[in-house]
Amino acid sequence: MSYFLRFISSSIGKKMLAGATGLLLCGFLITHLAGNLLIFKGADAFNRYAGLLEANPFILPAEALLAAFFLVHIALALRAQWENRRARPSRYENKQMEGGRTPGSATMLLSGIVTAAFLVIHVRTFKFGDKSAGLYRLVVSSFGSPYYSFFYVVAMAGLGLHLSHGFQSAFQTFGVNHPKFTPWIKAAGLVFAAAMSLGFASIPVWAYFRLGAN
Numbered sequence: 001m002s003y004f005l006r007f008i009s010s011s012i013g014k015k016m017l018a019g020a021t022g023l024l025l026c027g028f029l030i031t032h033l034a035g036n037l038l039i040f041k042g043a044d045a046f047n048r049y050a051g052l053l054e055a056n057p058f059i060l061p062a063e064a065l066l067a068a069f070f071l072v073h074i075a076l077a078l079r080a081q082w083e084n085r086r087a088r089p090s091r092y093e094n095k096q097m098e099g100g101r102t103p104g105s106a107t108m109l110l111s112g113i114v115t116a117a118f119l120v121i122h123v124r125t126f127k128f129g130d131k132s133a134g135l136y137r138l139v140v141s142s143f144g145s146p147y148y149s150f151f152y153v154v155a156m157a158g159l160g161l162h163l164s165h166g167f168q169s170a171f172q173t174f175g176v177n178h179p180k181f182t183p184w185i186k187a188a189g190l191v192f193a194a195a196m197s198l199g200f201a202s203i204p205v206w207a208y209f210r211l212g213a214n
C-alpha cells in the first residue's frame with residue numbers, strides 16, 4: 001500500500017485530511033462572502049462580478065477542485081465520526097470523559113448535515129437557476145420568498161455552529177495545541193464563525209426586508 005493510502009486509512013490521516021479540506025473551504029467561504037457582499041452595491045456591481053468570474057478561464061478547474069474539497073471533507077468527516085463512535089465504550093461514558101463540550105462540538109454531525117443539505121439546494125437555485133435576467137435578479141427574487149430567506153438564516157446558524165468548533169478543531173488535529181496559542185485560535189474560530197454566519201445571513205434578510213419580492 002502506498003504511503004498516502006496507508007495515511008488516509010488511518011484514523012489520524014482521515015482527520016487531518018478532513019481538517020485540511022475544512023480549512024481550504026474556510027478560504028472559499030471568505031472569498032464567496034466578499035463577492036456576495038457586492039450585492040449591497042447594486043445590480044451592476046454584482047452582475048459585473050459574476051460576469052468576471054464566468055469569463056475566468058480557471059473557473060472550471062477551480063469549481064472541480066472546490067467540489068472535490070467538499071466531497072472529501074464530508075466523506076472523511078463522516079467516516080471519522082463513525083469510527084469514533086464504534087471505538088467508544090458507550091455514549092454515556094464518553095460524555096463523562098469529555099470535558100469542555102461546546103454547542104458547536106456537540107452538534108458537529110447535525111450542523112454538518114444541515115450545511116450539506118443547504119449546499120445542494122443553494123447550488124441548484126443559484127448555480128443552475130434561471131440567470132437570463134442576471135444573477136442579481138435571480139438572487140433577489142429568490143430571497144423575496146419568506147420561506148427561502150428563513151431557510152437561509154437557519155442554515156447560516158447551522159454553518160456558524162459548525163465553524164465555531166470546526167475551525168479550532170482542525171488546528172488541534174494538526175497538533176497546534178499550546179496554552180499560549182490555543183485560546184487565541186479558539187477565539188479566532190468564534191469570530192470567524194460569527195462573521196461568516198452573520199455576513200451570509202445579512203443578504204437574505206436585507207433582500208427580503210429592503211427589496212421585497214421585486
Ligand code: HEM
Pocket residue numbers: 032036050053054063066115119122123126127128135139152159200201203204
Ligand atoms: C446568502 C448567502 C449566499 C449567497 C447570496 C450566495 C450566492 C451564490 C451565487 C449567486 C452562486 C452562483 C454563482 C454563479 O453561478 O456564478 C453561488 C454558488 C455557490 N455557492 Fe453560494 N451564496 C451564499 C452562501 C453560500 C454558502 C454559505 C456556501 C457554503 C457553505 C456557498 C457555497 C456555494 C457553492 C459551492 C457554489 C457553487 C460555486 C461554483 O461552482 O461556481 N454559498 N452562491
